[in-house]
Amino acid sequence: MTVSVEKESGAELRSLLAEADVMAADCPSRGVLEHVTSRWGVLILVALRERSYRFSELRRAVEGVSEKMLAQTLQALERDGFVHRDAKPVVPPRVDYTLTPLGHTAAEHVWTLARWTQDSLPEVFAARARYDEARGR
Structure with a gap:
């Protein structure tokens, strides 16, 4: 293939x-x-679950993402049909990003995983401590 x-x-x-x-x-x-489950892909999809965002708003909402990575990830998600980019012909230019119906489906799935990850942190940290202790770290 x-x-x-x-x-x-x-x-x-x-x-x-x-x-x-x-x-x-x-x-x-x-x-x-890879696009959907990358660190930035997950966080962007999760953020867009609630509402549309302008680029700068989305960058503030997804703390730690660089402008370059946000642009690249949005472009990949748009190409795959998960995100719609709406460029309005106004001055100054306004671009809004929203989820497509396919994007909403993907966002719900990654939100479930993100929420599970967040909720499972105590167990993960306990497992790490046991692992490190067993290896003399």
């Missing part, structure tokens, strides 16, 4: 996607999974 998905015809693409297996190294879902 080492074929570029973007260059396939409709029938070839349907056949390729029918054979998709996320466990296969060359599965096209791996790139999408």
Whole structure:
């Protein structure tokens, strides 16, 4: 399955996607999974669950993200169909980012994972302490 998905015809693409297996190294879902589950991808999707944001608002909401990483992640999420970029022809320029219906679905899934991660911190820290103690750290 080492074929570029973007260059396939409709029938070839349907056949390729029918054979998709996320466990296969060359599965096209791996790139999408990377965009959605990257640190910034998760946090951007979670932030956009509640409302649309302008770029600068989103950068403040997702603390620690650089302008470059925010722009790259938004572009990847937009290309994959998760985020809609609405550029309004006003002065000064205004660009709003919102989730698409597909983006809402993805955001709900990553929000569940993010919430579970946050809620599980006490257990994770306890496991780390046991691990470190057993290894004399």
